[in-house]
Amino acid sequence: MAFTQEQEAKLAQLLAAFENGKRINELEQATGDLGAMQIEVMDETGETRRMELERAVSEAGNPIAGRWWNEDNATTKAAGWFGSLEALKKLPETLGLGRYLVADDLTMRKLDPKDSTKFEDGSPAALDGSMGQCMWCWSRPWYFTTWREGSRSYWAITLKPIEGRTSYRIPVGGTSWLGAGVMDRTENKLCSVISEDERYRGGNGAALTLANNAKRPALDTPQATMLGMAATAISTTTFGTNARKRGDGWEANWFVAQAAVEILLLVIMGDRNTQAAFKEERDANGLYQGGFGTGVTDMPDWNGYNGTYPVIPTSVGLEMGDGTGLVSYSLPASESTEDQETPYKTFNVPVFFGLVHAGYGHLWRWVRGLTISQEAGVKTEVYVAKSMAAAFNPNSIEGLKKVAECPQKEGYIKRKSFEGLCAMPTEVGGSSSTYYCDYFYTNGATATGLRVRAAGGHAGNGAGAGAFYVAANCAASTASAHCSSPLCFFAEDPVIE
Template sequence: MAFTEEQEAKLTKLLAAFENGKRINELDPAVGELSAMQIEVMDETGETHRMELERAVSEAGNPIAGRWWNSTNATTKAAGWFGSLEALKKLPETLGLGRYLVADDRTMRKLDPKDSTRFEDGSPAALDGTMGQCMWCWSRPWYFTRWSDGEGDKWAITLKPIPGKKSYRIPVGGVSWLDAAVMDRTEQKLCSVISDDERYRGGNGSARPDTDPKKPAANTPQASMLGMPATAISTTNFGTYARKRGEGWEANWFVARAAVEILITVIMGDRNIQAVYNPERDADGLMQGGFGSGVTTMGWQEWSDYNGCYPLVPTNVGLEMGDGTGLVSYSLPASEGGDQGTPYKTFQVPVFFGLVHAGYGHLWRWVRGLTINQEAGVKTEVYVAKSMAASFNPNSIEGLKKVAECPQAEGYIKRVSYEGLCGMPTEVGGSPTTCFPDYFYTNGKTQTGLRVRAAGGHAYSGANAGAFCSGAHSAATNAGANYSSLLCFFAEDPVIE
């Protein structure tokens, strides 16, 4: 085969380049800042591309499980992933997400991923508190980092801080997998147990009176409140009852709440937790979508007539899911005078790697360690406690750290701040299907004073509910039939610097 003159010239240049090539130890030392240096890499597409050397070194020892959202539009679905696709796929496994029994000294014992009534070694596990509290945990510490750049809003979970950025450390810990409170009425301690013993009677600690117009039969959990979450307790008292368990225990400390919101958002890749449930993985093998309406479709009057807006879903619902993710169908018993063959209402209860309700719907969740200071018509400020180990007074902002300002108008959320892991809205004006598609409730325009956060919404919230939903209109002394909290713990103090 004969070459043209042009081809011969190119071959001559290639041969000269090969002969003049140098070994690495023959190259001149590089000059300049590390941040300016680049290397050639072959990525997952099989093609070669350039990459900043500093980033390559950092991510090799600290892979990023990240999602990013396009800041130029209001779409709730992540525009893509970044960092390590493998790290994102394996994030639940890496962090050890799932159900554990946790003793008061915070010793954690993993339950079988497919059967929460036994431990990993096959031995039986009691869920009545005698072997520990029923907790949904992450078994290793992790960091959350959020920033915006030319691509958009980036959320990253790593095992070490990301150099040059503000990373928040989440110590080993967890929350009640029931996503609501249980009260030991004998010892006045906050619990996370599954039991229909009178000692743990839910609601306000009493059976429902025989006055609800559409009451269920007296032997049902919705009437007896046996085996149901505890409500009608203020956030202050929930915190007091949680701390009776000892060091490291609290009632839905804001860092624990932030961890739930962040993990669901990054793993699912959608800010709309009420997006249609999709059990299939996307083209990259990642989870996608949300969990649908969940337990949010109960009309207010319907709920009030049924059982006075007290808990609807027993604590044992979703038990069979283990560490699984999906929906569990649950039907409310018929009204006492209604057709006993027809349920009063049926819900599709979300479960996220074992966390029942997935942080939204059914009952509001009081959040501790976060105080909202509002001056009517002027401004609404958000403060967080720097330490969970110290005492916390929700009636003062002394010693707290200011991290954000909220709008004084209600509305669907457009922006959320995670400064100090507060998870509070900073702008409204969105919708049920855009931005952070949950509702912000506030009375900041007309009332002055200190407020606490309630998170997630309740059975009447409908599209307003969600991971980012916040009620900021209640004082720390408030209590309600549809307000609960949840036991949480940390292996070490979740300090906010």
């Protein structure tokens, strides 16, 4: 086949380029600023693209476990991963996520990943507080970074800060694996233990009489005796005071611990809908996917059953170890029902690498260290404490850092800010199946004053509940039968600059 004159000219150019090519060791030394240099890379799509050399070197030494979302659509699922696929797949292992017993001096002992009644070395572990508190922990510090480029929002977890961006450091720490707080009624200390001893009686500290509850269970059931249940009907201030009695580093669901749970769920599971169907299988990349279903969010006539006090014992999910999945738990039948064999309700309780309830449902979780200041019909501002080591007063914003503004109308969350790790909504207008899928409740349009956050929703919140749910209508003095606060700790002060 004969070439045209134009084709021959192009072939000559290609041949000249090939002959003039040089090996790397024959090239002249590069000059100029490292930040101006670029290299050729093949990205996740398989396409050849350019990348700043400085960024490539930085990320190679600091692998990113990341997900990204396309904000131009309302889908809850991450549009893809970025950084290192291997780092994302191994993130739970890298961070040491799982169950530990933590002593008051913050000494951590890892439990067997498959049997929480034993330590890793096989020796027996007592979960009644005598060997430490039952905590869900990360055993190394990590950094969270989020940013937006065009329609893409990026969420990254790394072991070092990402150069040129705002990275928040989360020190070694953890939160109660029970997903709620337990109160030592003798010493008035917030705990995380599994015990049916009267010393740790849940609810308001007394057995329920349920005289006016038409659908009450038998009075010798845990749902009435409150033995082995979480503590409720206590204000966030009292929870915090009683947590700090354990010593330095202890608190009651400090906002950084709350944010850590939300961030880890987002990055590991890759879905903003925690009530999405649970999927045991990984996706094509070997990554976790989906949510945990309804969990403990659809309790029928909770008030008629036991007055909206706890219904799930703290021992539920114990058999899961550091596993991820669902555990079936059935409530005792109503005492007035002829058929005592049929449960009042059966729940599939979520467990996320050992964290029971996976951050949502059953009981609200008061959040400490974060204060909401609202002026009716004008604006709602979010403030966070710069240090957990200092005293915290939820009835003042003096010395706190403003990090966000929330809408003054309620609705399903469309956007959230994680500035200062506040994890608070900045826009509503979504639904139970789009964007964050969780509800934001506020009385900011009609009431002026300081408010605290309750997170995750409770057993009666239905589709609105989820790990990202925010209720911002309560004062710090509020105490309710369906509100608790998980014990948390940090090995270092989780400072917000």
